[in-house]
Amino acid sequence: AQFDTIDAATEQIFPKTEVGPGAKELLVAYYIDHQLAGSFGLNSREYMTGPFFPAEAVPQQGYQTHLNRQQVFNLGITALNTEAAKKFDEKPKFADLTEEQQIEILKDFEADKVKLSGAVSSSFFFTLLRKVTIEGVYADPMYGGNKDMAGWKMKNFPGHQTNYMNVLEKDEFVKIAPMSLNSQHQH
Structure with missing residues (x-):
């Protein structure tokens, strides 16, 4: 249910258009899930000891909270679904609503x-x-998104090419098929 909520929300932030796929097709929710499961989600590389001041009290410090990103997402997902039930009579989940x-x-x-x-x-x-x-949407596919x-x-981003020697001297734009870090390990 949490995954469905994030999948729906990310699609509204980065929707499918005539230019290309949206967040759902790009597997962005999987990327987010992977990130939240690791050190990013646990804020393990960040200072997480108080005191914590409201953003308006010390604006140059930015937003401060004792919650890690996993906890923030849990609160946010719950709130998206609560708001969906509150605003729209049928009491659906956020993912069930219209765009x-x-x-x-x-x-x-x-x-x-x-x-x-x-x-x-x-x-x-x-x-x-x-x-x-x-x-x-734009991270290397090895992290779960950017399918x-x-x-x-x-x-027209070429990804992680081993070198650009064959195109350095060209005067015109050269479109290069992208290469991910995963595809380099397979060669």
Whole structure:
């Protein structure tokens, strides 16, 4: 159920268009799941000892919380589903809503109109969700997202080439098929 909520939310942040696939097809929710399961999700490389001040008290310090990213996502996912049930009578889950309804809720999160239980704001959760969605679209596929390097193909990004010697002297733009770190290990 958590996966379905994130899968739906990321698709609204990075939807499928005529240019290319959206977050669902790019497996962004898998990328996020993998990131949250590791040191990123546990904030294991960050200072996590108080005191924690509200963002408005010390704006140059940014948002501060004792919660790790896994906990922030748990609160955010619960709030997305609670807001879906509150706003729309049928009491559906966020993933069951129409695109327009999902976007309406996400905009409310972005504008900090939704109160989350715990020590984070809905805008903080939305900013974090948007950040990891974009990462999942463009990160190397070895991390779980950017399926078939389609995110890179949309940007004509060549990925991790071993070198560019054959194109350095060319005057025109050279389109290079992207290569991920995984594909280099297979050669």
